[in-house]
Amino acid sequence: MTVTDSAYATTAPAAAVTTCAQPLVHPRPTGQDRYTISEVVAATGLSAHTLRWYERIGLMPHVDRSHTGQRRYSNRDLNWLDLVGKLRLTGMPVADMVHYAELVRAGEHTFPDREELLTAHREDVRRRIAELQGTLAILDHKIDIYADARRASERA
C-alpha cells in the first residue's frame, strides 16, 4: 500500500464492489478504472467545468490522460472526489481543501498536520450542528405560533 493509496482512498475498494446490488451513491459507470470526464460528471454530480477547475486550483491529484490528451479518471480519483464532496457539504472552504490536498501530495510526514486539520474541522462541524439544533428550536417555536393561529381561525 502506497502513500497515495491510503491518503486519497476514502472508503472501501470501490471497483471490486461491482457485485453490490444498487450502490445508492456515486455509481461507478463501468467496472474499470479509466473514466471520461462525462462519466465522472454522471457519477459525482459535479459539472465538467467544476472538475477541470478543481484540477487547475490543485484540488485534484494528477489526473491521467488518454493518448489524445483527454482526462481519464481512476477509481482513486473518484474516491478523492467523494471525500471532497463530503468536506464541501460541511462548508469547508475550497482553500482549506486545497491545503489538505497539498499535505496529501507532500507525503506521509504530513500525517500530524492532516490529523490536526481534520480535527479542527470536526470541531467546526460539531459547533455548526449545535448551532443548527438551536435554531431548530426557534423555528419550532415560531411555527407553533403560526399553527396555533391557523387552528384557531379554522375553529372559528
Add this chain to the structure above:
Amino acid sequence: MTVTDSAYATTAPAAAVTTCAQPLVHPRPTGQDRYTISEVVAATGLSAHTLRWYERIGLMPHVDRSHTGQRRYSNRDLNWLDLVGKLRLTGMPVADMVHYAELVRAGEHTFPDREELLTAHREDVRRRIAELQGTLAILDHKIDIYADARRASERA
C-alpha cells in the same frame, strides 16, 4: 419619560456600551427603545454597512429616524435582527429572508404562507443536520486512521 430627539443626541452613544460585562445574547445597550446604529453594531455583531444594506434590500421593517435623519432602532428591530441572525446561521438565502419580511409587512393574512416558508426551511435544516452528522462519521474514521498511525510511530 418623554424621549425627545435632543435627549438622545446628547447621550454619548458608545459610552454605555463599553461597560458591558459580557452578557451571552445581544445585550441591549440601554434599557430604552431608540438605539443608534453603532449601538446595534455592538449588540448584534453585524457591521453598520450590513445594517444599512439590509434596509436597502427590504430585509428590515421601516427603521425610525431622528430629527437629523439618523437611524434609531427599536427593541422590535433588535428582535427582528435576532431572528434574521438565526435564519442566516442556518444558511437561509437573503432573498428568502426578504420574502419572509415582505410577508410580515403584508399583515396577518400571510400567516399560512409564513408557516409554510418556515416549515420548508425547517425541513432543510433537518436535512443539513443529518448531512453534517454523516460527514462527522467519515471525519471520525479518517482521524482515527491518522491517530493510529501517530500512535504506531510513537511506539516505534
Add this chain to the structure above:
DNA sequence: CGCTTGCTTGGAGTGCACTCCAACTCTCTA
C-alpha cells in the same frame, strides 16, 4: 468528405453577501 459529439484550453462572467469609498451633514468638546 462533412457532420456530430465529446473533449480541450485560458480567460471572462455570474451570483451571493457583503464591504468599502468619497463626499457630505450634524453635534459635541476644547
Add this chain to the structure above:
DNA sequence: TAGAGAGTTGGAGTGCACTCCAAGCAAGCG
C-alpha cells in the same frame, strides 16, 4: 471657531465558488 467623531448616501469593489464562452482538436458515422 476648529476639529473630532458619529452618522448619511449611491455606487463601486471584494472574495468565494463556480459557470460559461469561443475556438479548436479528435473520433466515429453515412
